[in-house]
Amino acid sequence: MLHKALKTWFGFDHFNEGQEEIITSVLKNQPTLGILPTGSGKSLCYQLPTYIKRQPTLIVSPLISLMDDQVSQMKAQGESSVSCVHSGMDAEEKRQNIDKLSSSRFIFLSPEFLLQGTNIKLIKNINLGMIVLDEAHCLSEWGYDFRPHYALIRKVTKYFPQATLLALTATAQPFLIDDLNDMLETKFHQIKTTMNRNNIMLSHKNFSNDDEKLTWLLPFIENSGPTIIYVSSKKMCATLAHAIYEHGFLTGIYHGDMSYQERHTVQHQFINNEIPVIVATSAFGMGINKKDIRTIIHYHLPTSPSNYLQEIGRAGRDGTLSQAISLYQPDDSFLLETLLFTDAISENDIQLFELGELIDMNKHEILTVLNEIYTIQTLKRIFNTVFRRKQLSYYRMLGYINLDQCRRKYLLEFFGESFINKPTYCCDIDSEELDLKQLNRKKVKRKMDYLEKLQSLFK
Incomplete structure (x- = not known):
């Protein structure tokens, strides 16, 4: 039936x-x-x-x-x-x-x-x-x-x-x-079923600073196919997109503070291959119906394995081999901590809320909403649990930086999952690396020589 x-x-x-x-x-x-x-x-x-x-x-x-x-x-x-x-x-x-x-x-x-x-x-x-x-x-x-x-x-x-x-x-x-x-x-x-996507190759690269990251990134995206680059902030969206544009590529930015129309326009341009690269915060990508995304680059590590698997899962929905590459430099750990813990609601915040004392406006709004059905004592228990979970996620992502074991296995274990059949292109630690070459068309800012014209015609 x-x-x-x-x-x-x-x-x-x-x-x-x-x-x-x-x-x-x-x-x-x-x-x-x-x-x-x-x-x-x-x-x-x-x-x-x-x-x-x-x-x-x-x-x-x-x-x-x-x-x-x-x-x-x-x-x-x-x-x-x-x-x-x-x-x-x-x-x-x-x-x-x-x-x-x-x-x-x-x-x-x-x-x-x-x-x-x-x-x-x-x-x-x-x-x-x-x-x-x-x-x-x-x-x-x-x-x-x-x-x-x-x-x-x-x-x-x-x-x-x-x-x-x-x-x-x-x-x-x-x-x-x-x-x-x-x-x-x-x-x-x-x-x-499984959270594993066998057609996505995982790899990671460590750098000394952001200048080294950028030096690696700009030539890499010339042949990365349709690409999403995830960054930690809207300010970094603009900075990195400008550098990519100066390198000769049309690109778009996407973050939560853009207007609905701005975000919709950028999304439409990317889906229709009018721009090859999107620089985005985690606000971008969920539900995006673009099956031929070949590369996901995390310029900054996400805050949890769950976010990482969600975001790299936007690659290769057509079943074709794709790649997920994370980048790291030592100052990035501070960014992760800031994103996770700076505005975290603590037991002291909840205590002050109960007493009617002044606390951060955003925290007050959140607690007011939740207090409609949750008692103060329950809220304390909930946010203590939330904090511990964030810590575990944070430490798991930091462990990803210097692994000596299979990256796929390391990520899936966090969710209590394992896999039996290792794909040919698994990760940079225990398999040969995927040599994905898909030319991204440059924004023409000068006269092309005949070799570039041929590349453009037969990309």
Whole structure:
């Protein structure tokens, strides 16, 4: 029955690994956590059950770019019964989508919108068949101290006891399922395949300073194919993009403080190969439907193995060999510590909040949101746990710098996962290195000689 439905609705003959098991669990009305690698078709795990159940589905998503990409993909495939509301829309676009909510088959909303004022009334009377928690790892890793509204999502799900819960992610530490059970006050059935992507070669390079990094980077990207370079800050986005432009390449920057239209434009240019390189913070890439990204470079290490696997997973979604390269110089450890711990909410912050004392405004807003359902004592326990998890992630990433063992094995072990069949191009420690050569077209700033013209014609 499922294979026939798959063929009818999507034209596919076979499921990817894990998809059929997740869909079967959902159709049995079991709260389900599905863990599938990036690019393996997680969206089909809620789209097909929606068609089979013939009831609308609410997709709660933490990122605007992710919602936009999924909505545009569905519309391109002929699905018109879709509505989406987020903060990047202008007033008229929001109004049009809000008017369509009650008649839509797929409804994409952010946790902040759902929990803002009386917005829940807009969907409260819809007979939802499913509620999807997209990028569910964010509930554990961002839900408390960065996106607190996502941690309160049970205030929404309680209105729909008949709706089946489906949480989806590409990376999950062992504690994710326990966190979900606590947050949603239910018991999730976990279906996990692997977080490993065999077609991505892993390598790392140490430098003495940022000048050495840049000296290596600029000639390297001449033949790196479509490339994302991740950096730690919006200031570094601009600095590095300028250096790349001066080297002769069109490039774009992407960070959370850009306007919605600016981010959308850069994303569109990259997807359509109008620019070969994007310099971005971690705000970029989640859900981006560009299958031919060949190279992911971390100019600065990410703050956790989970972030690293999520970000390198944007490479090689077409199954072609690709590469993930991380760079490091000694001052970078300070950047990691700053990103992780400078604004961390401490037990003392929570104590001052309880007493009504002045604390950082952002911290006060987060604690105010969470205090709607969590007691002060519970908040102390939560943020002590958050701090310990951040420390473990930080130390794991620092250990990545000077490894003497397989990088793939080292990363997957953090998630309690192992692998048996080592790919030919595994990592720079225990296999031959991938010699990927895909010419990136330069922005012509001078007359080309005939050899460059030939390269441009036959790239």
